[in-house]
Amino acid sequence: MTDAPSHEAFAPTERERHRLFLDDYYGWAEPIYDLTRKPYLLGRDRAIGRILERPFARLAEVGAGTGRNLVRLHAARPDASYVAIEPSAPMRRRLATRCPWARAHDAFAEDVDYRALFGLARPDVILFSYSLSMIQHPGRALRRARASLAPGGEVFVVDFGELHRVPRGLARSFHRWLDAFHVHPVDRGLLATERAKVEEGPLGYYRIARLPPAPTPRPS
């Protein structure tokens, strides 16, 4: 997936086209979403386990979908504040009923204002669970998230890997199938540029990445 330079805006027409796709797709997929995704959105509970190894008071999930991950995080850490960023209306409706303790926001990862979501405080953890591969400008989304973290905070990504340990033909067919749903596995080079520490799942099917806050610019 290409990522436009950060000075370019996320054009309103592009954003609205993406929103229409999401609303249409999740309009019919939302009722069966959790059941059908369980067998292939692997590594999510492992990523949640990693997040729970660290302290956090404020957590934002980007592309939170039906709230499946937030339910688990909230059960383990009920005193933290949770925000769900979700541009698809059918998903947001489901989230709102399932996670009444979380604030659901209609926004896109490329231009969301994280600090406004927590009353000007910065989040300690920002989670992208199988959303970065659907986001049109993943580099911009990651840079924005890193720049918005509290000191010592982390961005966590769990998403499809490159399937480098399965026969190439099989991996190619799987990626072609994902492409039909506007899903593009996250580029390893992008994660390296953003200083991610990466843990690979079995067969390279998924990966979990942890990214530090962006360095604060020095006054000139």
Ligand SMILES: C[S@@+](CC[C@H](N)C(=O)[O-])C[C@H]1O[C@@H](n2cnc3c(N)ncnc32)[C@H](O)[C@@H]1O
């Ligand atoms: C495959 S679902 C993952 C849902 C959930 N995180 C999970 O692990 O079950 C991807 C989610 O990303 C959202 N999404 C797609 N593009 C986005 C964007 N540009 N900004 C934020 N969320 C986006 C979709 O609406 C969808 O809810």
